[in-house]
Amino acid sequence: MSTLETVGDSSQTLAQRMAKGRLPVPEALRYGMILTEAVRRIHESGQAHGAIAPSCIAISRTGLDLLPAVGSMELVTPYTAPEVLRGNPADSRSDIFSIGVILYEMLTGRGPFQGGSLEALSAAILNSAPPPSGSPAVDRMVANCVAKDPAARWQRAQKLLMELKLLSVAVRRSEAIAPVRREPDPAMLAEMQQMESRFASRMAQVEQSIAAFSERLSQVEQVQRSTSDRVSHVEQTLQSTSARVSGVEEIQESTGDRVAGVELMQRSTGERVSQVEQAQQSTVDRVDRMEHAVNSVRQDAAEARDALSEDRAPLERSLKSQAAAIESVKTAVAQTDDLVERVVEALESWQSVVLDHSRD
Known part of the structure; x- marks a missing residue:
């Protein structure tokens, strides 16, 4: 209570x-x-x-x-x-x-x-x-x-x-x-009317500023959401590329095991040396192609990481700038409300002075 x-x-x-x-x-x-x-x-x-x-x-x-x-x-x-x-x-x-x-x-x-x-x-x-x-x-x-x-x-x-x-x-x-029967002082009345007119104009400007701030805040929040979606998409692409690299590396390891098996067969089976050499040459060629594919995928992954790094820095700067703009808008709105309240209190005090003067 x-x-x-x-x-x-x-x-x-x-x-x-x-x-x-x-x-x-x-x-x-x-x-x-x-x-x-x-x-x-x-x-x-x-x-x-x-x-x-x-x-x-x-x-x-x-x-x-x-x-x-x-x-x-x-x-x-x-x-x-x-x-x-x-x-x-x-x-x-x-x-x-x-x-x-x-x-x-x-x-x-x-x-x-x-x-x-x-x-x-x-x-x-x-x-x-x-x-x-x-x-x-x-x-x-x-x-x-x-x-x-x-x-x-x-x-x-x-x-x-x-x-x-x-x-x-x-x-x-x-x-x-x-x-009160008598007419108020014309000069004081005119000054009071001017003050009320200025206050009304100021109130209208404040309302317009608040509406503009609200619209700007909405736009900033929309851009921020769009930027976050773009960052998420790039991160998903990078994860997919990394998964492909891991799969190719596993294939390369499996191929290496097969080469070792062929070499062992070559040493133990003299009669099939020629066939093993052909198989070995074929396997080596396949390994070369695999290594070329791995290098290509790794290059793609490196380019994707570079692109993400290049995009991420401006995006982070943009997000920080937008966050600062939002805080600035909120602070300006609060300061505007405080200013208007002080103007209202000043008008109330001025009104009391005018009324006391009219009674005198």
């Missing part, structure tokens, strides 16, 4: 709080950010919760506690991800699916996937999309969490946390500006 942050005054679960109806938007967003931050820390430790549901989130005087899963991990709930329903193990993307369902239910007062029976609920999770919530921003955020294909969802809780912070900033700004 992990205490996250003090958010309530009474001991109850989030399920009990949600049973009373839709939560106010600021409260729902605050709960969402606290929950997402907790799950983000779990994922960074290399683990996944696997069964997040409002019933395992406690609101108490001491804080918001994310409890272990209640009951069997195989139990189907409205918060179970599609891939888990299909029998696959839960991972970090399954947790993001569960958080998206909880966010939708807190903000709308109803679940995105409903069914009167276990079969109907499973069919809704696997095939249905959440009904519109009335807010395009909320619909876009939830859609990126509850996509049927895990690869189409946001892959990191950090991305969801940034979206929740941006949405929270927008909500606070609308609530603060609504009762």
Whole structure:
């Protein structure tokens, strides 16, 4: 059990709080950010919760506690991800699916996937999309969490946390500006708009960079697989050539034994000297041909080894270069996410300053 942050005054679960109806938007967003931050820390430790549901989130005087899963991990709930329903193990993307369902239910007062029976609920999770919530921003955020294909969802809780912070900033700004009658300072408003425009442009560039990185990573992995297949083929060819060389050497040894036998017969049988000499000459000729064949096969094997050595060095350099490129891409993506999060935090701080100035 992990205490996250003090958010309530009474001991109850989030399920009990949600049973009373839709939560106010600021409260729902605050709960969402606290929950997402907790799950983000779990994922960074290399683990996944696997069964997040409002019933395992406690609101108490001491804080918001994310409890272990209640009951069997195989139990189907409205918060179970599609891939888990299909029998696959839960991972970090399954947790993001569960958080998206909880966010939708807190903000709308109803679940995105409903069914009167276990079969109907499973069919809704696997095939249905959440009904519109009335807010395009909320619909876009939830859609990126509850996509049927895990690869189409946001892959990191950090991305969801940034979206929740941006949405929270927008909500606070609308609530603060609504009762204010006077017009804000034109210069400050223009600067704020320019900052928001630059941030939106930067976000679009980041999304394009991530997509380009992902495409490049896929291409590198494909080339790496093709290169590995080529190396395997060359190694198999070399093994086959070595086997042929071994067979020819065995034949040569057998022929040598026959020559020794002929020589013994020549010494012991004087009457068949002429015939033995002819047989010996024939055998010697055959041995010469065999030796020529062995030399030819050995030359082929040497050429194959040289070709493998020439091909292997560039291939190994290519594999190392590709591995370095993959690590560079992963590092760039992580640095980009950290940069965007700092920009979001700076925007939130700037927004607070602007609102305080407007009230004054």
